[in-house]
Amino acid sequence: MKELTVISGKGGTGKTSVTASFATLADNRIVVDADVDAANLFLTLEHKTLENSYFKGGSKACIDKDACIECGDCRERCQFDAISEDFIIDPIACEGCGVCAYFCPEKAIAFEQQVCGEKFVSQTPWGPMIHARLGIAEENSGLLVSQLRQEARELAKDKKIPLIITDGPPGIGCPVIAAVTNADALLIVTEPTLSGLHDMERVKALADQMNIPTMLCINKADLNPETAGRIKNFAEDNGIHFVGEIPFDREVIDAMKASQSLVQFSQGAAAKAVKSIWKEVQQFMGTTLERIM
Amino acid sequence: MKVVVTSSGKDLDADLDPRFGRAKYFIVVDTKSMDFEVKENTQNLNLPQGAGIQAGKTVAETGVEAVLTGNCGPKAFQVLETAGIHVITGIQGTVKGVVEKFNAGELSYAGGPNVEGHWV
Amino acid sequence: MIITIASGKGGTGKTTVTVNLAASINRDDVTVFDCDVEEPNSHIFIKPENISSEPISVMVPKVDTQRCTLCGACEEICQFSAITLVAKRIMTFPEMCHSCRGCEMVCPEDAVKEDSRVLGSVHQGKNARGIDLTWGELRVGEAMSPPLISQVKDRINPGGIALVDAPPGTSCPAIEALRSSDYALLVAEPTPFGLNDLALTVEALKKLKVPTGIVINRADDAPGIVEEYAKKEGIEILQRFPFSREAASICSRGKLLVNEMPEMKALFQQLFNRLNQLLTESKEAGEVGK
Numbered sequence: 001m002k003e004l005t006v007i008s009g010k011g012g013t014g015k016t017s018v019t020a021s022f023a024t025l026a027d028n029r030i031v032v033d034a035d036v037d038a039a040n041l042f043l044t045l046e047h048k049t050l051e052n053s054y055f056k057g058g059s060k061a062c063i064d065k066d067a068c069i070e071c072g073d074c075r076e077r078c079q080f081d082a083i084s085e086d087f088i089i090d091p092i093a094c095e096g097c098g099v100c101a102y103f104c105p106e107k108a109i110a111f112e113q114q115v116c117g118e119k120f121v122s123q124t125p126w127g128p129m130i131h132a133r134l135g136i137a138e139e140n141s142g143l144l145v146s147q148l149r150q151e152a153r154e155l156a157k158d159k160k161i162p163l164i165i166t167d168g169p170p171g172i173g174c175p176v177i178a179a180v181t182n183a184d185a186l187l188i189v190t191e192p193t194l195s196g197l198h199d200m201e202r203v204k205a206l207a208d209q210m211n212i213p214t215m216l217c218i219n220k221a222d223l224n225p226e227t228a229g230r231i232k233n234f235a236e237d238n239g240i241h242f243v244g245e246i247p248f249d250r251e252v253i254d255a256m257k258a259s260q261s262l263v264q265f266s267q268g269a270a271a272k273a274v275k276s277i278w279k280e281v282q283q284f285m286g287t288t289l290e291r292i293m
Numbered sequence: 294m295k296v297v298v299t300s301s302g303k304d305l306d307a308d309l310d311p312r313f314g315r316a317k318y319f320i321v322v323d324t325k326s327m328d329f330e331v332k333e334n335t336q337n338l339n340l341p342q343g344a345g346i347q348a349g350k351t352v353a354e355t356g357v358e359a360v361l362t363g364n365c366g367p368k369a370f371q372v373l374e375t376a377g378i379h380v381i382t383g384i385q386g387t388v389k390g391v392v393e394k395f396n397a398g399e400l401s402y403a404g405g406p407n408v409e410g411h412w413v
Numbered sequence: 414m415i416i417t418i419a420s421g422k423g424g425t426g427k428t429t430v431t432v433n434l435a436a437s438i439n440r441d442d443v444t445v446f447d448c449d450v451e452e453p454n455s456h457i458f459i460k461p462e463n464i465s466s467e468p469i470s471v472m473v474p475k476v477d478t479q480r481c482t483l484c485g486a487c488e489e490i491c492q493f494s495a496i497t498l499v500a501k502r503i504m505t506f507p508e509m510c511h512s513c514r515g516c517e518m519v520c521p522e523d524a525v526k527e528d529s530r531v532l533g534s535v536h537q538g539k540n541a542r543g544i545d546l547t548w549g550e551l552r553v554g555e556a557m558s559p560p561l562i563s564q565v566k567d568r569i570n571p572g573g574i575a576l577v578d579a580p581p582g583t584s585c586p587a588i589e590a591l592r593s594s595d596y597a598l599l600v601a602e603p604t605p606f607g608l609n610d611l612a613l614t615v616e617a618l619k620k621l622k623v624p625t626g627i628v629i630n631r632a633d634d635a636p637g638i639v640e641e642y643a644k645k646e647g648i649e650i651l652q653r654f655p656f657s658r659e660a661a662s663i664c665s666r667g668k669l670l671v672n673e674m675p676e677m678k679a680l681f682q683q684l685f686n687r688l689n690q691l692l693t694e695s696k697e698a699g700e701v702g703k
Contacts, residue, residue, distance in 0.1 A: 008423075009452050010423065010424060010452055010454075011422065011423010011424040011425075011452075011581040012422060012423040012424010012425055012581075012602070013423075013424055016606065036584075037582040037583045037584040037587075037613070038421050038422055038423070038581065038582050038583060038609075038610040038613060040422075040605075040606040040609060040610070043605050043606060043609060058342075058492065059492065077514075077518060079512060079513050079514055080513075092588060092592070092620070092621070093592075095511050095513060096492060096511075097492055097493075097511055097513030097515055098490065098492050098515070099490065099513050099514070099515040099518065102490050102515065102519070103518070103519075134583070134584055136583060136613065136616045136617045136620060137583065137584070137588050137617045137620050137621070138584060139584055139585045141582075141584045141585070142556065143342060150315070169582065170423040170424075170451075170452070170581050170582070171449075171451035171452055171558075171580065171581070171582075171586075172451045172452065172551065172553060173451045173551065173555075173556055173557070173558045173586060174556035174557065174558075175584075176451075177554075177556050181408075181409045182364075182408050182409055191424075191665075192665055193664060193665035193666075193667075194454075194457045194665065194666065194667035195428065195452075195454040195457055195667075196665075198452070198454060198457060199452040199454070202451075202452060202553055205553040206553050206554060209553065209554050210409050211409075220661075223658070223661050223662060223665055224662055224665040224666065227665055227666070253604055253634050253635065256604050256605050256606060257604070257605060257635055259605070342493060342494060342509065343493065343494020343495075343497075343506075343509060346494045346497055346506065346509075347494060349499065350497060350498075350499055353499055353500050368506055368509075371504065372497070372499050372504065375499045375500055375502055375504055376499050376500035377500065
């Protein structure tokens, strides 16, 4: 079994459009939407949800106003300014450290694990899709991503599915680290802008820290051929396997509007490019070592 | 000598669970007599973070000399190393099968973690 | 006054709107804060000079083994497995630590001392035209961006107008950037993905009780879908920026639209005037309320 994670650094470069296309091109795969706080894959892949379960993250503190003597001990101890002058804990600011509850002389603070999202296992015509919805303004997205990937691995093992494709979140922080850890290969989808180049360099540094073989494709490459060239040079100089360019094509958005993946919807230039990139990606994945499941 | 095998079931015929921190069970096996004891790891399966660290502690308390597992991340490895427990990674098969391999001297100790931490 | 520019979905044009909004007006009291610390980009467009940088770290525990009696109280209070007792030794995992200081407070022997973990840096500089930019840069490999975002925001001068460029998403980093803002300007992309993520951000802002407005970027992709949503939610659309290959090309080279396209400058000035009007009104209403 192998795992491919699609990331970008910069948001909005077309990760999800590329992932959705791969998910309809692959013969036997599981697709995971790891962009849990702005999940979009489900909008593109026709699916039926088979199972759902709640996701519990860390605990949060809550003051029982009847038991509280307003001594102020909790306010003094809280490092996150989460407790107001009238002793109400802001659940958004609460870090879940439990220090207030531990020290409260009246034991007036409850500290309980919170439900902070919902996980889904769905069936698409091309294989299972594992996705989630993180509650509004909830945290622990890294943990949720780890759990989704773990569920995907177990399902892959049960059903003998050889490939997991994961649509990663933007950035380089906690959920991204969770989405790329122990992947067999990464595909960076970038765009030919200075921002795209800058962000890709940071994502590549993360991939290097984790020692993961990395591929790169440039979306909307024709919007700025010069920067596209610079990105290609960077790839060459830094041991990134370049898998192709996707031209700017309005059919990418038309496919989105039609709730279909690009390769399902279109025969145009971008769709052709994505198909050829998928071939390259498969070939590259074939060269990475098989891991123990 | 006693070793721990991460296991997906409660007996010697069960398959080794390749995960360390979130393994379903730890089976403590006496390598000579093949007597064994099962330790559940359910609390860890659902732990928000630090499962590898907690699992390392659980194993350290059993007083074994080695852990036989599939994958071990850096934090769990650090805990086991501190407790003076050797780690063998990258193996698969039944619990009984891997202990037999261990007895036959076919397995070697890992010099470090073989996977990245899961971060959470 | 803090105006935070956010979006939910990535790549809708948050940074483009932030930097061009700042450059469209000539006011000394307008400063820019880039809180997308995982992938900061505002400096590419603003091009600040004479940059001063400051490393930012957080408290993590370090145990004085001479004093430690291995009582385990620190391990018990820690929710993050950042400090633990193994085989009669105390181990710390600084990267797991959330800096709550629980271990320090609970230790009966005063054996937990303060150490630090570097999160990243905060940089500050002014460009040739006097635009002042402060931005955070998360260290690659560091997972926790919210404390760094909070450090960037601590540098906001409450007297002026701060334009804050937020990270994408609706979880902790975006929320940290949006918290205690006076106004949230959401940059929406009129596509099904854009609309889905816009709605999530609007829900988050309702929880945070921050007044919200929308600008539509690349307004001709799927005309009408954002307008329809905004009408239903009663949210004002403050501006529409049409899709233009020329604009995309200018942005891709790290240049400012307001310098290259006069028609864009007019749209941004219009947007700023409307924002200013809204903020003045709410300030006056607030003062009347008091």
